[in-house]
Amino acid sequence: EKGGWSSFMAKEISEQPEAVSNTLLGRIHNDHVVLGELEAIDELLTEIDRIVILGCGTAAYSAMLGKYAIEKWARIPVEVELSHEFRYRDPVVNASTLVISISQSGETMDTLVAVQEAKAKGARTLSICNTQGATIPRESDAVIYTHAGPEVAVASTKAFIAQITALYLFGLHLARVRATLDDETIATSIVELQAIPDKIRWVLEQHGEITELANWMSDSRAVLFLGRHVGFPVALEGALKLKELAYIHAEGFAAGELKHGPIALIEPGQPVFVVVPSPRHPNSLHAKVVSNIQEIKARGAKVLAIAEEGDVAVLPYASDVFRIPLAGPLFEPLLAVIPLQIFAMELATAKGLDVDQPRNLAKSVTVE
Numbered sequence: 001e002k003g004g005w006s007s008f009m010a011k012e013i014s015e016q017p018e019a020v021s022n023t024l025l026g027r028i029h030n031d032h033v034v035l036g037e038l039e040a041i042d043e044l045l046t047e048i049d050r051i052v053i054l055g056c057g058t059a060a061y062s063a064m065l066g067k068y069a070i071e072k073w074a075r076i077p078v079e080v081e082l083s084h085e086f087r088y089r090d091p092v093v094n095a096s097t098l099v100i101s102i103s104q105s106g107e108t109m110d111t112l113v114a115v116q117e118a119k120a121k122g123a124r125t126l127s128i129c130n131t132q133g134a135t136i137p138r139e140s141d142a143v144i145y146t147h148a149g150p151e152v153a154v155a156s157t158k159a160f161i162a163q164i165t166a167l168y169l170f171g172l173h174l175a176r177v178r179a180t181l182d183d184e185t186i187a188t189s190i191v192e193l194q195a196i197p198d199k200i201r202w203v204l205e206q207h208g209e210i211t212e213l214a215n216w217m218s219d220s221r222a223v224l225f226l227g228r229h230v231g232f233p234v235a236l237e238g239a240l241k242l243k244e245l246a247y248i249h250a251e252g253f254a255a256g257e258l259k260h261g262p263i264a265l266i267e268p269g270q271p272v273f274v275v276v277p278s279p280r281h282p283n284s285l286h287a288k289v290v291s292n293i294q295e296i297k298a299r300g301a302k303v304l305a306i307a308e309e310g311d312v313a314v315l316p317y318a319s320d321v322f323r324i325p326l327a328g329p330l331f332e333p334l335l336a337v338i339p340l341q342i343f344a345m346e347l348a349t350a351k352g353l354d355v356d357q358p359r360n361l362a363k364s365v366t367v368e
């Protein structure tokens with residue numbers, strides 16, 4: 001079933017262009033997002049005053065990206081919370097709250113119980129799920145299925161990419177329903193989404209260079225990841241992948257937080273991946289992130305940059321630069337996370353580990 005791939009993880013990473021196209025399939029008509037599955041809650045979408053997105057692990061990071069996109073496009077407050085934290089603190093939700101749960105399996109007990117709690121408090125619920133007919137979508141008022149195909153490797157890759165795609169589709173749909181974006185901006189964002197599969201293919205071609213770095217770094221004891229704005233969840237996901245697959249101590253930080261603590265960790269030789277935003281975006285945080293790079297470089301960090309094709313500002317400081325094609329500000333994570341997935345997988349492989357079945361982890365945790 002691995003179809004010639006060395007692992008399910010390698011296969012699933014390579015299937016990410018299709019995970020995006022299949023999640024978009026049939027959901028775009030005449031420059032508009034059409035989500036027929038939301039019919040039951042469409043009226044409600046104009047009435048809600050707040051959204052809460054719940055998930056665990058990788059799903060919580062796609063939730064963070066959903067927050068950035070939905071707030072930007074639909075101008076409604078969005079909170080993200082880990083399902084297991086939400087459940088036990090008597091959260092404030094009511095009939096004006098939409099609670100979105102994200103789960104690849106649709107069976108994660110922590111998330112299921114959180115959804116039930118939200119329902120009991122009167123919230124309406126939307127599930128974003130990759131598994132047809134799973135428990136969480138059955139318990140929810142509506143569901144947007146991601147069509148990433150079955151994900152076998154325990155650590156999530158293509159399901160993550162598909163979750164972001166589904167959240168962005170939802171964000172654009174909500175923006176239209178609530179009339180917060182003009183048609184042209186919606187159309188431009190749809191074009192951005194449709195261009196992602198080919199751009200992912202372009203990033204996947206750098207597999208060889210990333211493998212070289214991973215082989216070279218296989219005895220690393222700790223790796224740090226920095227990102228800002230939508231690069232922050234990417235940094236968190238890069239760190240999670242490295243923990244899960246390679247059992248290496250890894251932490252993701254918001255780059256702006258560096259001087260408030262994490263910079264104390266920088267000592268000569270410390271590897272730090274930095275997700276660099278495009279210098280071409282309006283109000284780009286590029287200069288700020290490059291200045292973070294200078295600060296850590298001055299303290300001896302080994303800087304590994306994920307940066308846009310043609311961005312030369314990182315060259316004087318980075319030992320390695322992995323390139324991503326130009327994409328709109330919110331869309332970069334769909335590309336920037338790919339080198340980090342490959343890095344974690346290849347480093348684990350170099351250590352002789354089972355990348356599909358990491359120790360102590362289960363694909364779907366059906367106990368609390």
Ligand code: BG6
Nearest residue numbers: 057058059103104105108155156
């Ligand atoms: C963990 C898996 O147990 O559950 C992670 O190891 C996953 O890969 C998390 O991100 C959430 O799973 P699900 O199915 O709810 O998306």
